[in-house]
Amino acid sequence: MPELPEVETTLRGIKPPIINQAISDVIIRHSRLRWPIPTHLKEKLMNQVVLNVKRRGKYLLIQFPTGTLILHLGMSGRLSILSSSSAAKKHDHVDLCFANHIVIRFTDPRRFGAILWTEEDPKEHLLLKELGPEPLTRAFNAHYLWQRARNKKVSIKAFIMDSKIVVGVGNIYATEALFQAHLHPQTPASKISLAQLEKLVFAIKIVLKQAIQKGGTTLKDFMKSDGSPGYFSVELKVYGRQGKPCPRCHTLLKSTRIAQRSTVFCPTCQK
DNA sequence: CAGAATACCTGCGGGC
């Protein structure tokens, strides 16, 4: 499920209950995620206090005195907050238990997610050090994109979904932002003017901010019956609406595949 | 080097 707004919402949900809390147990029921969970994770974490919880792209970073736990939710992962341990269900792979009896439970049917441990500066970790700027910072701007797009033949959609260019723009929000910016998703990245890139950057920021805001409003329900973050739905203008009329010009929306991902666009108003 | 394809998994919905 998670795109960047969901990860940000998860961060905001788990941080308050676990910050400054000590790990009292680590239960690993299934260690084969995208990469194997480190075997001695429990020994590494036991009795350590959470110093901070951060996000970098779609990676969640839980910082402890001796190192950092790196989490990724993959395509189907989520974290739930339980106020006490309850019976684990089929895809509940890992529990992080804290001294205040809070349990953070990692659930991931497809197991594309990851849980890794690093004792170096997480910024230097192989998975993180090549990542592009955060989309909601000033470092992510049209001029930056324009420089990176020089001589790039890849489609603009694949380009903005490349985490080395910018992090956190997944298939849904890439699709929506391109519609918002009137840009055809197949356009080679280098063919797009600075002025058009301004619109695209603006659209990406707006779309992500709106989704995060929606997530914020569901945060209060974060600890529902099952403690999962109650995924929120932003109003999607084109994603998943192929064959339906464009909300701007009523041309029927088309569907295609770009870099093996389903892509919906309006053939009339996206050029 | 860039760009494209593949791989990792399970679940679900549609067609037959």
Add this chain to the structure above:
DNA sequence: TGCCCGCAGGTATTCT
């Protein structure tokens, strides 16, 4: 009802 296929919001790795 059940089987088979294609597809799913990610991204590192392997290929050409």
